Amino acid sequence: MNDTPTRFDHRPDPVLGAALRHALEPGDQAAFVARVVAGFDVARTAAAPTWEVLAGWAGRGIAAATVAALLAGLLLARSPRASVGVEEAFASTAEGGATTALLTGLRPPDASVVFATLVER
Amino acid sequence: MPADPQPPGTGARIPDGDEARLVARTLAGDRAAFGTLVERYAAQARRVARAVLGDPDDADDAAQDGLLSALVKLAQYDPRRPFGPWLMRIVANAATDRRRRRTVRWTEQLDPGLAGGGPRPDADAERAALGERLRAALKQLTPRRRMAVVLFDVEGYAHGEIAEILGIPEGTVRSEVFHARRQLRALLQDWKEA
Numbered sequence: 042m043n044d045t046p047t048r049f050d051h052r053p054d055p056v057l058g059a060a061l062r063h064a065l066e067p068g069d070q071a072a073f074v075a076r077v078v079a080g081f082d083v084a085r086t087a088a089a090p091t092w093e094v095l096a097g098w099a100g101r102g103i104a105a106a107t108v109a110a111l112l113a114g115l116l117l118a119r120s121p122r123a124s125v126g127v128e129e130a131f132a133s134t135a136e137g138g139a140t141t142a143l144l145t146g147l148r149p150p151d152a153s154v155v156f157a158t159l160v161e162r
Numbered sequence: 163m164p165a166d167p168q169p170p171g172t173g174a175r176i177p178d179g180d181e182a183r184l185v186a187r188t189l190a191g192d193r194a195a196f197g198t199l200v201e202r203y204a205a206q207a208r209r210v211a212r213a214v215l216g217d218p219d220d221a222d223d224a225a226q227d228g229l230l231s232a233l234v235k236l237a238q239y240d241p242r243r244p245f246g247p248w249l250m251r252i253v254a255n256a257a258t259d260r261r262r263r264r265t266v267r268w269t270e271q272l273d274p275g276l277a278g279g280g281p282r283p284d285a286d287a288e289r290a291a292l293g294e295r296l297r298a299a300l301k302q303l304t305p306r307r308r309m310a311v312v313l314f315d316v317e318g319y320a321h322g323e324i325a326e327i328l329g330i331p332e333g334t335v336r337s338e339v340f341h342a343r344r345q346l347r348a349l350l351q352d353w354k355e356a
Contacts (some may be wrong), residue, residue, distance in 0.1 A: 051321065051336075057343065058315035063289065064296035065312065067208035073222060074204050077229045078197045084233040085191065 182241035207253045213312040214257035214305045224260045228253030247323040299349040303342055311342035
């Protein structure tokens with residue numbers, strides 16, 4: 042060690058440095074490095090700005106939404122909607138009468154049915 | 163894997179080499195490049211953290227926090243500047259934060275015989291005893307003084323770089339190193355005279 046230190050001593054003290062270095066020497070280096078490197082992926086995820094994370098998901102999100110929309114459209118197009126005519130509705134509405142049948146029937150009513158309802162009244 | 167690129171006792175800092183290239187590769191997602199940076203600076207980071215915290219386990223946790231925090235902030239690193247001081251500042255902050263958060267364990271208790279200038283141990287145990295004594299002597303210094311002397315005399319950083327690492331004026335660094343050396347020498351005086 043340098044026995045006469047001054048404020049202007051700008052050189053490292055090799056003896057003190059070596060002693061301190063020995064005193065602070067860490068343990069298993071390989072295990073420590075492995076432990077740090079194991080956190081690489083998590084830290085990189087934390088490093089990415091939020092908009093980048095969202096952008097990373099955007100492509101897959103849009104693709105998934107497109108597929109879902111196509112499937113929904115396909116299912117709707119292929120589903121057989123019950124094509125109930127006014128006649129069937131009229132027959133099934135025992136109490137509602139012709140007005141209900143006209144409102145619930147999906148096909149345009151036959152003129153004779155409309156006439157029949159008027160006669161009925 | 164090179165355990166430590168700096169030979170003991172030289173006080174020579176890790177030379178700035180291809181860090182900028184390794185940083186660029188790490189930013190591109192290259193885990194091996196990050197591993198190389200960690201291998202290069204792990205021992206230094208652990209020693210600096212231990213200078214602050216004392217306990218080797220606490221120090222390793224802080225060094226790990228610092229290295230991973232540096233990875234998170236890596237895009238902010240200016241490759242035109244030396245990598246070591248930038249990294250050590252983050253590690254020193256991580257260690258200081260950890261120290262503030264909880265009471266730190268100092269596992270090294272100075273042996274009463276050593277503290278009182280008792281009989282010098284056998285030559286075989288001398289080196290280990292000196293290490294124990296130095297760790298206990300370091301405990302007597304403030305954390306900033308410990309970091310200053312370790313960064314200067316052990317890691318070989320210049321006063322200006324230490325000022326950057328610790329976020330204090332260069333003149334204060336010179337003063338901290340001076341006082342740390344004087345205190346350590348006083349604490350170890352009886353060891354020399356034994």
